[in-house]
Amino acid sequence: MWNVVNITSTSLTIELENTACHYTDKAYTYCINGEECGNITTNIHTLHNLKPNTTYKVSIKAESGEEVVQEVTTSSESALLNIRDFGAKGDGESMDAAAIQAAIAAAPKGARIVFPAGTYRTTPIFLKSHITIELMEGATLLGHHERDAYPILPGKLTKEDDNENFYFLGTWEGEIAECYASLLTGIGVEDVRIIGEGTLDGNGQNGDWWINCKVKREAWRPRSLYLLECHDILVEGITIKNSPSWTVHPIRSSKLRFINLTLNNPKDSPNTDGIDPESCNGVEILGVKFSLGDDCIAIKSGKISIPLKERRPSENIIIRNCLMQYGHGAVVLGSEMSGGVKNVFVERCFFEDTDRGLRIKTRRGRGNTAIIDQIYVKNIQMKGVLTPFTLNAFYFCDPDGKTEYVRTKEKLAVDERTPLIGSLEFENMECKDAEICAGFIYGLPEQKVKSLTFKNISINFKEDAAADFPEMLEDQEKIAKTGFIIRNVERIELSDVKVNGQIGEAFVLEDVDNYLEA
Numbered sequence: 001m002w003n004v005v006n007i008t009s010t011s012l013t014i015e016l017e018n019t020a021c022h023y024t025d026k027a028y029t030y031c032i033n034g035e036e037c038g039n040i041t042t043n044i045h046t047l048h049n050l051k052p053n054t055t056y057k058v059s060i061k062a063e064s065g066e067e068v069v070q071e072v073t074t075s076s077e078s079a080l081l082n083i084r085d086f087g088a089k090g091d092g093e094s095m096d097a098a099a100i101q102a103a104i105a106a107a108p109k110g111a112r113i114v115f116p117a118g119t120y121r122t123t124p125i126f127l128k129s130h131i132t133i134e135l136m137e138g139a140t141l142l143g144h145h146e147r148d149a150y151p152i153l154p155g156k157l158t159k160e161d162d163n164e165n166f167y168f169l170g171t172w173e174g175e176i177a178e179c180y181a182s183l184l185t186g187i188g189v190e191d192v193r194i195i196g197e198g199t200l201d202g203n204g205q206n207g208d209w210w211i212n213c214k215v216k217r218e219a220w221r222p223r224s225l226y227l228l229e230c231h232d233i234l235v236e237g238i239t240i241k242n243s244p245s246w247t248v249h250p251i252r253s254s255k256l257r258f259i260n261l262t263l264n265n266p267k268d269s270p271n272t273d274g275i276d277p278e279s280c281n282g283v284e285i286l287g288v289k290f291s292l293g294d295d296c297i298a299i300k301s302g303k304i305s306i307p308l309k310e311r312r313p314s315e316n317i318i319i320r321n322c323l324m325q326y327g328h329g330a331v332v333l334g335s336e337m338s339g340g341v342k343n344v345f346v347e348r349c350f351f352e353d354t355d356r357g358l359r360i361k362t363r364r365g366r367g368n369t370a371i372i373d374q375i376y377v378k379n380i381q382m383k384g385v386l387t388p389f390t391l392n393a394f395y396f397c398d399p400d401g402k403t404e405y406v407r408t409k410e411k412l413a414v415d416e417r418t419p420l421i422g423s424l425e426f427e428n429m430e431c432k433d434a435e436i437c438a439g440f441i442y443g444l445p446e447q448k449v450k451s452l453t454f455k456n457i458s459i460n461f462k463e464d465a466a467a468d469f470p471e472m473l474e475d476q477e478k479i480a481k482t483g484f485i486i487r488n489v490e491r492i493e494l495s496d497v498k499v500n501g502q503i504g505e506a507f508v509l510e511d512v513d514n515y516l517e518a
Contacts, residue, residue, distance in 0.1 A: 001068040002060045005044065005286060006236060006259055009052035009075040009112060010134060011195055013236060013259050014060065015286070015321065016043045021381040022287070022323045022350040031059040043321045043348065044287025046237045046260045048137075048197055052077045052112075077132065078110035083120070090118025092142065097122040100141075107131050115139040115198060123149045124181035124222065129189045135198025135238055143183045143224075143244070145207035150180040152219045169228065171251060172220035174278070174303035174336030180219050182226035182249075190231040194238065200224055202243040204269060209244035213270040221245035221271075227253050236260060243272045247292065251278040252312060260287040267326050269293035274327065276300055279312035279339050289323045296327040296354065301339030304367040304417065311369050313340035322349045329359035330385070333372055335395045337362060337419070340371040350381045357388040358426065361395040361472070363406050364444065366419040373422030373450075382431040387470045388459060389439035391421065391449065393488075394473035407474040411445040418447050425453040435465035436480060438499050438506070442473065443488035445511065452492045461501035483507055490514060 006013040018025045020043060028040040032047070033056060040060065050056065053076040061067040081103050084090065088099035100122055103113050109130040117138030125141075127133075135141065144150075153170035155177045169187065170179040183202055186192060202224045204210055209221050224243040227233055227250040234257045240247050241264040248263070250256050258275055265272035272293040277283045278300040290296035301314045314337075324330035330351040333341050351357045358377055362370060382388050394409075396402050405412075412418075421443060431438075438459045443449035467480035483499045483506040486492060492509075495518035499506040509515060 027063040092119035127186040132193035135196035137197040139198035143203040178219040180222040182223040265292035295332040296324040311339035335361040346377040353384040370419035378427040392471040433462040437470040439484040440470035
């Protein structure tokens with residue numbers, strides 16, 4: 001009935017075994033050492049306030065009477081540090097950055113650094129390896145609102161007379177560039193745990209981060225959590241909100257786990273994506289709840305300006321039991337994907353009131369290393385998603401995005417600038433109250449989408465649907481209650497795909513080489 005997802009010294013995360021999406025299929029209660037502790041309403045659930053190196057008997061009981069009991073033992077730790085002992089006030093007025101950084105610097109390997117309830121105003125904090133940071137219930141790490149207080153991470157750093165071998169610290173939207181350090185910044189660290197029931201508040205609404213957001217002012221905007229060249233990182237349980245830009249941005253990192261988080265940014269906050277893994281290998285996003293001002297999850301791998309030998313794909317990514325609300329896209333690939341994206345598995349998620357559901361965005365100029373392949377999505381519920389499926393190879397954002405080279409629908413030569421979209425499979429999905437288009441698939445005429453599979457898909461349109469653009473590309477009109485529009489695909493297989501309430505044909509195909517319908 002349930003499995004252990006993660007154990008730390010003070011927390012246990014479990015996952016229920018069922019076919020439901022994010023929410024449980026029935027009522028459950030849980031007991032610790034025979035004492036009933038509460039209800040479980042989501043498939044991923046975290047138990048907090050456990051003791052280190054202690055064995056617990058944990059019982060999960062369904063309303064039907066079925067009960068499964070397991071013994072679990074929490075991890076050990078070397079030391080416990082309270083940031084109040086280092087001078088942190090937690091009064092929301094005092095600047096606590098120095099005390100927080102001192103506690104981290106002083107922590108021995110394997111230590112846990114605790115933030116008791118309070119509001120800790122701070123500038124960016126830099127992480128180090130082999131520590132746990134726990135934000136207790138009622139604890140808020142509050143970002144200072146003035147950008148002058150934020151250090152800058154330089155972009156490209158080169159050795160003298162050596163432009164071929166370089167290092168970089170700062171990035172912005174797939175390019176190497178100066179950016180402000182983030183509220184929590186990890187550079188080259190490993191074995192770090194950020195856990196608890198507290199809050200990381202980027203305080204974006206009280207600074208000028210969301211004003212003229214596309215203008216670089218000395219450096220680009222910070223994230224809430226930035227991880228560069230990191231390994232073995234866990235972020236569990238906490239809430240992250242009001243991010244100055246992308247909320248969680250791991251880049252060129254591996255073995256990352258984001259579990260049972262709550263990510264909240266205002267719907268109108270600009271470019272406040274939820275989790276954006278960029279050129280990362282081995283990422284788990286489990287039970288995360290998204291409500292924000294841009295894409296919920298956007299998987300990226302940089303732009304073509306990244307030197308060829310430095311490009312890395314984002315690969316081996318698992319997204320399961322998440323809730324995506326109000327974002328531009330629920331699960332998105334691109335558009336910065338010049339290193340490629342492959343082996344992505346999305347399952348048992350609930351998409352609600354997002355502009356798009358599964359979204360792929362790329363364009364000419366991303367490069368022939370920009371390969372999207374082996375993408376598997378199944379067991380998804382959507383409600384109020386305007387367009388459930390989009391694949392746009394003419395994405396027009398970026399300074400050169402509206403050039404004739406990007407916008408033309410004529411067949412061009414395939415060269416080193418041409419991206420490739422391989423195999424994508426979608427299975428077992430119910431989409432209610434769509435408005436714009438069931439699916440908008442527009443590949444390149446010179447490099448068609450290789451293979452699309454849709455199995456057991458049901459899409460129903462909202463009766464009073466409003467017209468709008470299904471995707472961001474030139475020469476596209478607003479539409480409403482339109483079925484699947486599919487252009488420039490080598491092979492497509494449709495099996496038990498139902499579209500209801502549309503105006504016109506359920507499927508409009510153009511330049512599809514091999515069409516299979518079961």
